[in-house]
Amino acid sequence: xxxxxxxxxxxxxxxxxxxxxxxxxxxxxxxxxxxxxxxxxxxxxxxxxxxxxxxxxxxxxxxxxxxxxxxxxxxxxxxxxxxxxxxxxxxxxxxxxxxxxxxxxxxxxxxxxxxxxxxxxxxxxxxxxxxxxxxxxxxxxxxxxxxxxxxxxxxxxxxxxxxxxxxxxxxxxxxxxxxxxxxxxxxxxxxxxxxxxxxxxxxxxxxxxxxxxxxxxxxxxxxxxxxxxxxxxxxxxxxxxxxxxxxxxxxxxxxxxxxxxxxxxxxxxxxxxxxxxxxxxxxxxxxxxxxxxxxxxxxxxxxxxxxxxxxxxxxxxxxxxxxx
Amino acid sequence: xxxxxxxxxxxxxxxxxxxxxxxxxxxxxxxxxxxxxxxxxxxxxxxxxxxxxxxxxxxxxxxxxxxxxxxxxxxxxxxxxxxxxxxxxxxxxxxxxxxxxxxxxxxxxxxxxxxxxxxxxxxxxxxxxxxxxxxxxxxxxxxxxxxxxxxxxxxxxxxxxxxxxxxxxxxxxxxxxxxxxxxxxxxxxxxxxxxxxxxxxxxxxxxxxxxxxxxxxxxxxxxxxxxxxxxxxxxxxxxxxxxxxxxxxxxxxxxxxxxxxxxxxxxxxxxxxxxxxxxxxxxxxxxxxxxxxxxxxxx
Numbered sequence: 001x002x003x004x005x006x007x008x009x010x011x012x013x014x015x016x017x018x019x020x021x022x023x024x025x026x027x028x029x030x031x032x033x034x035x036x037x038x039x040x041x042x043x044x045x046x047x048x049x050x051x052x053x054x055x056x057x058x059x060x061x062x063x064x065x066x067x068x069x070x071x072x073x074x075x076x077x078x079x080x081x082x083x084x085x086x087x088x089x090x091x092x093x094x095x096x097x098x099x100x101x102x103x104x105x106x107x108x109x110x111x112x113x114x115x116x117x118x119x120x121x122x123x124x125x126x127x128x129x130x131x132x133x134x135x136x137x138x139x140x141x142x143x144x145x146x147x148x149x150x151x152x153x154x155x156x157x158x159x160x161x162x163x164x165x166x167x168x169x170x171x172x173x174x175x176x177x178x179x180x181x182x183x184x185x186x187x188x189x190x191x192x193x194x195x196x197x198x199x200x201x202x203x204x205x206x207x208x209x210x211x212x213x214x215x216x217x218x219x220x221x222x223x224x225x226x227x228x229x230x231x232x233x234x235x236x237x238x239x240x241x242x243x244x245x246x247x248x249x250x251x252x253x254x255x256x257x258x259x260x261x262x263x264x265x266x267x268x269x270x271x272x273x274x275x276x277x278x279x280x281x282x283x284x285x286x287x288x289x290x291x292x293x294x295x296x297x298x299x300x301x302x303x304x305x306x307x308x309x310x311x312x313x314x315x316x317x318x319x320x321x322x323x324x
Numbered sequence: 325x326x327x328x329x330x331x332x333x334x335x336x337x338x339x340x341x342x343x344x345x346x347x348x349x350x351x352x353x354x355x356x357x358x359x360x361x362x363x364x365x366x367x368x369x370x371x372x373x374x375x376x377x378x379x380x381x382x383x384x385x386x387x388x389x390x391x392x393x394x395x396x397x398x399x400x401x402x403x404x405x406x407x408x409x410x411x412x413x414x415x416x417x418x419x420x421x422x423x424x425x426x427x428x429x430x431x432x433x434x435x436x437x438x439x440x441x442x443x444x445x446x447x448x449x450x451x452x453x454x455x456x457x458x459x460x461x462x463x464x465x466x467x468x469x470x471x472x473x474x475x476x477x478x479x480x481x482x483x484x485x486x487x488x489x490x491x492x493x494x495x496x497x498x499x500x501x502x503x504x505x506x507x508x509x510x511x512x513x514x515x516x517x518x519x520x521x522x523x524x525x526x527x528x529x530x531x532x533x534x535x536x537x538x539x540x541x542x543x544x545x546x547x548x549x550x551x552x553x554x555x556x557x558x559x560x561x562x563x564x565x566x567x568x569x570x571x572x573x574x575x576x577x578x579x580x581x582x583x584x585x586x587x588x589x590x591x592x593x594x595x596x597x598x599x600x601x602x603x604x605x606x607x608x609x610x611x612x613x614x615x616x617x618x619x620x621x622x623x
Contacts, residue, residue: 026449029526033443034455037436040496045462048473055476064476109365116358125609126366129373132601134555136573137594138372140580144587145375150388154375157392188372196613253557260581279469279558286472287562296472304469311464 052297060294074298083273084299087281088306094277095248097183102244103237106191110198111229124199128192135253138185143170143258147181170258171272178259178275185254190247194240201236205229238318245314249307252279278303380592387587400588407589407596414567415593418575423600425490425560425571426553432495433549434542441504442530446516456505462498475562485566494553500545507541508534543611547604551612554601572597 021028051064056074058066078084113123130138146154149168156166169177205228213228214220230237260271271280282303286296379387381403382396408415444456474493483489511534519533535542560571570578576597579590605612 022449026447030443030447030449030452033439033447033526033530037440037496037501038455038459040436040492041459041462041498044474044477044493044496045465045470045498048470048477049465051476052470052473055473064480112358112362115355116362117355118359123362123366124613126369128609128613129602129605130369132551132605133372133598134557134573136555136557136576136580137376137598140576140590140594141372141375143580144590145379145387146372151390152388152392154371154392188369192369256557256561257577257580279471282472283558283562287475293472293476300469300472304465307469308464 052300055293056297056301058294060292060297062291064293066294070294074294075302077295078299078302083276084278084281086273087276087278090275091249091251091277093179094182094251095245097179098186098248099241099244101183102187102190102194103240105187106194106240107198107233107237109191109195110202111225113195114199114202124196127195130189130191131193133189135185135189136257138189139254139257142181142185142254173274176274181258182254182275185258186251190244194244197236197240198233201233202229205232241314241318242311245310246307249303249310250279251277252283255280256283376591376595376598380588380595382588384587387591403588403592407592410586410589413579413589413593414570414575415572415596417568418570418572419596421487421490421564421569422554422571422573422597424487425494426550428491429494429553430546430550432491433497433500434546436495437497437500437504437545438535438542439530440501441506442508442534443526444501444505445508445511447526456502459498460502463502471558471562474559478563484563485569487569489563490560490569490571494556494559497549500549503545504541507538511538540611543608547608547612550604551601 022030055064055066057069057071059068059070059073060066109127113120113127116123147169148154148156149166149170150156151160151166153166153169155169160166167177169181172178209228209232210224213224218224218227255275255277256271259275271284278299282296282299285292285299378394378396381399381401383398383400386393386396407413440459444452444459478484478489478493481489483492515533515537516529519529524532555573556571557573557577560574561577564570564574567575567578572593576590576593579586579593
């Protein structure tokens with residue numbers, strides 16, 4: 001009597017392992033493919049992030065298993081630390097320079113290369129080539145050869161032809177010539193990469209649009225650019241701006257290599273306080289002689305929040321993800 | 325005038341968006357101006373490469389000479405031997421380390437992200453979307469912000485100053501997985517169906533059919549991963565504290581920020597540090613450009 005009622009669910013529901021494996025073992029296959037990656041991501045990304053948030057609430061000097069809970073103490077310290085705040089300020093100045101400059105330069109180059117008739121491939125290659133260089137190599141050339149503070153540096157040599165005295169590019173703060181060094185270096189390294197993105201965008205614009213614009217009486221040049229080319233590049237432009245901003249926030253390599261001095265690894269003392277972006281500061285806090293993971297983590301969390309804020313703001317401004 | 329008419333009719337004119345509109349003297353002057361500007365810019369862009377080679381093959385005295393010389397007074401090929409024999413600069417060791425790290429990270433990324441991307445795109449389980457979302461979410465957190473906690477994890481594993489510590493954390497590239505997923509979503513299903521009819525399971529279809537037919541995309545992801553891995557600086561700086569585990573970028577940086585600098589050795593070391601990438605660039609430029617263009621932002 002009771003047998004049918006009991007056997008019905010059994011017939012519908014296969015044994016546990018079969019249910020876990022899914023239809024045609026789909027769950028098993030899925031995790032065989034995705035599992036290794038997700039496991040690694042968990043160990044090296046998710047756990048570190050959670051651990052970092054945990055550490056940021058503790059006094060964690062020289063230890064990663066702290067017991068001294070300080071609540072928001074580390075955050076308060078970082079937010080009232082003039083060095084951390086000035087590093088944030090440095091970043092904002094840096095981003096304000098580098099984002100629009102790189103955007104304009106790479107777009108301009110792409111437009112020129114797109115419309116030049118001869119040696120297109122050659123020009124594209126030359127401007128893209130610096131992408132192969134690391135920031136370390138670029139910093140080496142900029143610091144020791146181009147913007148060297150003594151007479152044999154390239155720029156000072158050229159200036160001397162006009163009777164101008166050599167300038168100590170990296171140590172003069174009035175006027176802040178080091179910005180010229182930092183900005184030109186990053187332009188040289190990055191412009192080619194974004195130029196390729198714009199070139200790809202330009203190639204996708206249908207020729208018909210230009211013909212229609214011509215029929216409507218738009219003059220070639222500025223008007224065509226303003227009403228046809230630029231609007232058509234919107235997706236690319238938004239992506240480039242977002243990438244540029246994120247990259248600017250991650251600035252570390254060239255600042256460190258241009259400005260850190262002898263024996264600086266591990267000690268914050270030899271790095272001049274001006275032109276110090278957040279990551280450089282956090283590097284010294286967390287991995288300097290103090291090994292202060294508590295304050296370092298709190299700073300990293302704050303930096304992540306600021307980046308998120310900027311990204312959202314920029315997204316709003318650019319109406320990211322919204323269709324025309 | 326005649327030039328305008330004939331130009332309008334050539335099929336090649338279609339390639340240039342504004343070719344059919346107006347091609348008069350103004351257009352020709354525009355072309356010439358563009359060409360000259362690009363040429364000047366190209367020269368400026370190549371100057372750093374020239375400085376690298378010139379200084380690397382000069383004597384220190386030549387580099388610091390107060391009067392500028394276009395070329396070294398005498399090309400110092402002996403600098404090459406000197407660099408690799410210098411006990412203070414572990415150049416060969418650093419190059420080998422960089423090569424190991426980059427090759428393993430590139431291969432690992434292709435395998436791990438390729439598999440994961442395929443699974444996410446093609447194995448229909450209900451929660452695939454959620455898993456994809458969780459992976460993409462990590463892209464919003466800039467990698468550099470996580471260097472403190474990741475260092476904490478890696479050092480508690482005892483991997484500081486080891487190749488493992490340099491390689492393993494870089495194997496899990498969320499961006500590569502995301503790109504592979506997008507690519508596999510557009511992969512022609514007919515090819516896979518043919519494999520299934522022949523009795524292959526997901527594993528077989530992936531390795532025997534999908535991957536061999538994706539060589540271009542794999543090459544693009546591989547070159548971009550290799551460049552990123554070779555040029556990485558912050559993570560090796562954090563983890564490679566012992567000179568036996570230095571990558572070439574760390575070796576260069578250490579000598580750049582140290583007090584006594586042997587200039588010609590440093591520049592020559594930099595030349596050797598970019599040679600592998602330049603070779604890759606020249607050989608695989610087509611793939612790199614394709615790869616950059618497909619970094620997910622083209623709709």
